[in-house]
Amino acid sequence: AQKVTQAQTEISVVEKEDVTLDCVYETRDTTYYLFWYKQPPSGELVFLIRRNSFDEQNEISGRYSWNFQKSTSSFNFTITASQVVDSAVYFCALSDYLNYGGSQGNLIFGKGTKLSVKP
Amino acid sequence: ETGVTQTPRHLVMGMTNKKSLKCEQHLGHNAMYWYKQSAKKPLELMFVYNFKEQTENNSVPSRFSPECPNSSHLFLHLHTLQPEDSALYLCASSLQTLANYNEQFFGPGTRLTVL
Numbered sequence A: 001a002q003k004v005t006q007a008q009t010e011i012s013v014v015e016k017e018d019v020t021l022d023c024v025y026e027t028r029d030t031t032y033y034l035f036w037y038k039q040p041p042s043g044e045l046v047f048l049i050r051r052n053s054f055d056e057q058n059e060i061s062g063r064y065s066w067n068f069q070k071s072t073s074s075f076n077f078t079i080t081a082s083q084v085v086d087s088a089v090y091f092c093a094l095s096d097y098l099n100y101g102g103s104q105g106n107l108i109f110g111k112g113t114k115l116s117v118k119p
Numbered sequence B: 001e002t003g004v005t006q007t008p009r010h011l012v013m014g015m016t017n018k019k020s021l022k023c024e025q026h027l028g029h030n031a032m033y034w035y036k037q038s039a040k041k042p043l044e045l046m047f048v049y050n051f052k053e054q055t056e057n058n059s060v061p062s063r064f065s066p067e068c069p070n071s072s073h074l075f076l077h078l079h080t081l082q083p084e085d086s087a088l089y090l091c092a093s094s095l096q097t098l099a100n101y102n103e104q105f106f107g108p109g110t111r112l113t114v115l
Helices: none
Strands: A003-005 A010-014 A019-021 A024-026 A032-039 A046-052 A059-061 A064-069 A074-079 A088-096 A113-118 B004-007 B010-013 B018-025 B031-037 B044-050 B053-057 B064-070 B073-079 B087-094 B110-114
Touching (some): A046 A059, B004 B087, B018 B031
Antiparallel strands (some): A003 A024, A019 A074, A032 A046, A064 A074, B018 B073
16 A cells, blocks of 8 residues: 655744655555645645656755655655745655556645744 | 636535535646545545546545536535534646656645534
């Protein structure tokens, strides 16, 4: 069965600190996708990144970076020099490539990590 | 309007009421989803529509009834709900292809309170 674990329920940092959000996943599939979404207080989930299981290269986008390690089934997310606007709940999600019906797999979400960045 | 829109943003209803949630996507996607987000559980997938056909019903009680008249619109009809159904209901859409997996785009959600 597929599962996503975000062990950190809440994290609080002071502005300009670096912070890493952990994500550990379980799947029996050899082909799968991993995602991070941000949910600000307004409620809308904002897509941040998609990574497929064949691509273990780390990715950097501005202050955001992602560390994908298949050996430990982890897909961690780091925010460098955090800002107050980064305060949100962050979700890690997993999907297989195709289900047996031929359509794309559905997203399995972790419980989320609430990040509070204080000025 | 752009992206995925949902109406209403907030809804309070009694257990005997009938109401509907509406979702509309302006992204040219062919798949739409309903999720439930409550305080005690992670995001739960409720329904999936692919090319207007329901492809997933995640053991959702019959008091929730989805409708997808076309690939741009998705409704969730509610009747005789329970207080434990109070939650944020999120709609999402994506472009499903066999060649690649494309991310889901979410609407702002409807905050539902059942009294």
